[in-house]
Amino acid sequence: MQRNPLARALVTVFLVVLAGCSGQTSGDSAPGDAPGLGSGPVQARVAVELRPVLSVAEPEPGVSTAPKPDVLVGPDGAVYTLAPSIGDFTRLENVVAEDMRENGGGWVVTIRLPSDSARVFADWTSAHVDERLAIVVGDKLISAPTIMSPITGGTVQIAGDFTEQEAKRLAEDITGE
Known part of the structure; x- marks a missing residue:
């Protein structure tokens, strides 16, 4: 039975904005052209949310942490x-x-945002440096990195310990392709 890459991503994925590391985001640079899924505008099949982190707490022993x-x-x-x-x-x-x-x-899975969404993302990251932003795919929190600098290029990467097949599967899960 093949594991769902989203489940594996919960353990290892970090949101990176082109060259970010250690679960932190940094400025933009264009990725190299690479063949792959989603060669044009797509509608995400599952919800892709970028959500500000209000608080982080350690789970309480014996208390359910059901989502x-x-x-x-x-x-x-x-x-x-x-x-x-x-x-x-x-x-x-x-x-x-x-x-x-x-x-x-x-x-990695690289997501290029359309200009209107890229502007929203750039405006938000410019006003919220040193704050955390969670990436939620479907109903799973993938990562919650700290915004280290304004991210103005409109490109986001989800990186982790992916095999080729897992990265392609995550891209397919997002796009429905």
Whole structure:
């Protein structure tokens, strides 16, 4: 039985904005062109939300941490309380699985936002440096990195310990392709 890459992502994925590391985001640079899924505008099949983190708490022993709409358990086991999404991120310019091993990385899923969403993302990250922003795919909190600098290029990467097949599957889960 093959494991769902979203489940694996809960353990290992970090939201990176092109070259970010250690679960933190940094400024933009364009990724290399790579063949893959989503070669044009797509409508996300599952909800892709970018949600401000209001608080983070350690789980209380013996207390259920069942997910609630605004309270999710992160890949680190912490309990995150989230604000509503900062914008509509269901329409995407491109979603592609890319091999970044030549750049010292691994397989990633790169999401290019359309100009209207990219402006929302740029405005929000410019006003919220040093704050955390959660990426939620479906109903799973994938990562909640700290915004280290304004992110103005409209490109987001989900990186982790993905195999090629897992990265492609996550891109397919997002796009429905």
